[in-house]
Amino acid sequence: MKYDVNKKGFYGEFGGVFIPEMMYPNIRELQDNYLEILADPGFQEEFRNLLKDYAGRPTPLYHSARLSELHHTNIYLKREDLTHTGAHKINNTIGQILIAGRLGKTRIIAETGAGQHGVATATVCALKGIKCIVYMGQLDVERQQPNVLRMKMLGAEVIPVYSGNMTLKDATNEAIRDWINNPVDTHYIIGSVVGPHPYPDLVAKLQSVISEEMKWQLKEKTGREAPDYIIACVGGGSNAAGAYYHYLYDNHVKMIAVEASGKGIDSGESAATMVLGRPGVLHGCFSMLMQDEDGQVTEPYSISAGLDYPGVGPIHSHLFKTGRVKFDHATDDEALKAAFQLARLEGIIPALESAHALAALEKKKFRPDDVVVVNLSGRGDKDLATYIKYMDSFL
Numbered sequence: 001m002k003y004d005v006n007k008k009g010f011y012g013e014f015g016g017v018f019i020p021e022m023m024y025p026n027i028r029e030l031q032d033n034y035l036e037i038l039a040d041p042g043f044q045e046e047f048r049n050l051l052k053d054y055a056g057r058p059t060p061l062y063h064s065a066r067l068s069e070l071h072h073t074n075i076y077l078k079r080e081d082l083t084h085t086g087a088h089k090i091n092n093t094i095g096q097i098l099i100a101g102r103l104g105k106t107r108i109i110a111e112t113g114a115g116q117h118g119v120a121t122a123t124v125c126a127l128k129g130i131k132c133i134v135y136m137g138q139l140d141v142e143r144q145q146p147n148v149l150r151m152k153m154l155g156a157e158v159i160p161v162y163s164g165n166m167t168l169k170d171a172t173n174e175a176i177r178d179w180i181n182n183p184v185d186t187h188y189i190i191g192s193v194v195g196p197h198p199y200p201d202l203v204a205k206l207q208s209v210i211s212e213e214m215k216w217q218l219k220e221k222t223g224r225e226a227p228d229y230i231i232a233c234v235g236g237g238s239n240a241a242g243a244y245y246h247y248l249y250d251n252h253v254k255m256i257a258v259e260a261s262g263k264g265i266d267s268g269e270s271a272a273t274m275v276l277g278r279p280g281v282l283h284g285c286f287s288m289l290m291q292d293e294d295g296q297v298t299e300p301y302s303i304s305a306g307l308d309y310p311g312v313g314p315i316h317s318h319l320f321k322t323g324r325v326k327f328d329h330a331t332d333d334e335a336l337k338a339a340f341q342l343a344r345l346e347g348i349i350p351a352l353e354s355a356h357a358l359a360a361l362e363k364k365k366f367r368p369d370d371v372v373v374v375n376l377s378g379r380g381d382k383d384l385a386t387y388i389k390y391m392d393s394f395l
């Protein structure tokens, strides 16, 4: 079985390029250049140096003794929460800002829902002194004020979008429109393994540093490079893709992806795409998608803004379909419980997204000698208001 993207941008039946004709020149420029840039030693040196000295990599692989004891196995946390800006998203934006530079781009656009990708993009634009425009639905602007303020402090221009539901989908449409109108000087930084080819492959390769580090860190700590399980949460799927990447062809490594089932799979308020979705086109690629009978995208819901997405990257649809990755889901309540548990057991407050991955530990029976890696995709500072609201119910 192959898990890599093919020349046309497909993983099995999923992926591809489904975009307006006018956007083709931009996409083709990226398709024609990204692999060569990624392979260039000069790019690699600059990328690696920034990951190390700016983002704080390698992130630790932490043996969580008390969580291990609780689940009668060996649990390691890959600490993406300790990166600069507090989540794995910075790995991707550092890589893409360097690619933009090599393509001669002087202006960056991005879209953001919760604001996390917007902040990671504004951060690297400040670092490189490049103009940054972030499209954000007006509803999200209201809901995510701290991140809007962060982006502004970092020098980005946040443009509120008033069309449609005034959320992520509408912000994406606006970003695409901008790119079509500014094809020469602008690069569009997409924040997950979604969008038209080559974005899913590009973002997966930039995030693959996560599993690259896991290999030598596990070897150092356990004597072997490969764990028995890797568990990661999936919104679009970039932290999961990065955590799986270098193990995909090692069938000994079992992989669990955790989606957000919100208030429950059948509640109508959920974001568990693999259970509730069927194939369709969103944001320029063919993948599993939550939609109604007429093919209208269903509004997703999760307590965690980063998992509140109606689709999933095409690589994950392929990994799901082939059975390589098992898809699980966790509710709001299960994620909250796991977050409070980690805070009290280990002194680590996880992002609500990452708490979904932790929640999967409860449901699985591990052997005492299993090595289990949970990708702790981000830290929970941004979720503190939500946690405080539910504190009494979970302690």
Ligand SMILES: *Cc1c(COP(=O)(O)O)cnc(C)c1O
Pocket (backbone or CB within 6 Å): 086, 087, 088, 089, 116, 191, 192, 193, 233, 234, 235, 236, 237, 238, 239, 240, 306, 307, 351, 353, 354, 377, 378, 379
């Ligand atoms: C954005 C985000 C996610 C979800 O995005 P993926 O592309 O699925 O990784 C998960 N965790 C954190 C902390 C995030 O900020």
